[in-house]
Amino acid sequence: MKTFEGYRRANGSIGVRNHVIVINTVGELAGLTKKMAQLVPGVIPVAHQAGKAQYPEDLEQTIRTLRGTAGHPNVSAALFLGMGEGDPAEEIVSALKKDGHHVHAITFQKGQSISVVLNEGKLWLEKAMERSRNEQKETADITELTIGLECGGSDAWSGITANPAIGVCSDAVVRDGGTSILAETTEAIGAEHILANRAVNPGVGEKFLKIVKDYEMRIRDTGEDIRSANPTPGNMAGGLTTLEEKSLGCIKKGGNSPLMEVVAYAQKPAEKGFIFMDTPGYDVESVAGLAAGGAQIVLFSTGKGSPTGSPIVPVIKIGTNPKLYEIMSEHIDVNAGKIIDGLNTIEEIGEEIYRKVIEAANGVPTAAEKHNNQEFAIWRLAETI
């Protein structure tokens, strides 16, 4: 049985990190969020531009993401910064408190001095840091682990080396009773019937087909047609013949396990096993959604060395080719390029990725963490008003 050492939260979840964060509810406070975090060493700012001038569906998605981020098992304590009447900070905090999370909200009012607010936040954060330092780790089973699957800066090797190796790891995590969430709805277009085929029941299959169709319609409304534009001339030069082949190269990150559930962006799955989350292809927003949905670790394949990290979850980078590893080894955790050199099989790299997952779960920092790469953005469906 595979285990790791993590932090048990009041709601029963288990974290692989013990972060203290500051997070804003509206974009106007992004700068102040960073300033606040700088006042106390070790505190991580989770700053973003969302929360204002949004359609109801986007506001709901933003709040779900903020709640999922602050209430994440990797987060020991979270300070919310809000502004003015009707700000959701207090409401989010009171809901998170009911669930046992250590959170606090400061809502700016007109005419209030910034230095007073900064001081109030600093005092709370200092105590939160001290509290987090005293939290002890305990042994947890792999069945309590959720990994997210992502790719960014793909190349012609992504679908041949890193993504299938991630698939091997995903299947192994699922086999051991854990959870693995595949993301990026855009990447599934053209192979959606194949993933739907793996659904545990027709309802799950139909839900998956619907999110793909809805996404495609939104893109079509902007005048783009993914189906006829892919594979691109560049893809074809790299060896990709059909859209099905291109999409298969992406969705094989999810291995061959049955699809148990389809969840909305930043939504926590109710099932264990292999899950699909509706997210955009943009890696920063997609990783933020996976994290807010409860993934404690994200696996990320890259052919071009995308540095994308997360403020709250370790992101494990899997490089697709030997050259990338040679040039950018500081950004890469696992070199799947060894498959091209004939040094390792896809299965062996899959096992190496799994070992990295356990290592990261036990607290060993990933390349993105060593570089403090802490990107965060929330997916928007509609226009800014």
Next chain:
Amino acid sequence: MMSQKYNAIKLDRKDNVAVALRSIKPGEFLAVQGENEAIEIKENIPYGHKIATIFIPKDSKIIKYGECMGISTEEISPGYYVHVSNVRGLKEEERLSALMEVQQR
């Protein structure tokens, strides 16, 4: 330069194509891990591109990752190049029938 035992890879045992790990020239033999059959390469295969590993009749499925990634538009013999000149993507009705299979299960 490290020695390479294999010049191609199969992504699933069910596949009827292999992917070149380096550019392969006519006259060379295909070396795929876990497979012993000697297949002579008949055309230039750029790295990352596909080679047929068995005889593929016209209008049949091209299998990669153990899944159907397209349909052959002519017959393809082992050792020959597999790309846009002899493979097409699925048509809408073919995709729909693949979905019907799902719903009928």
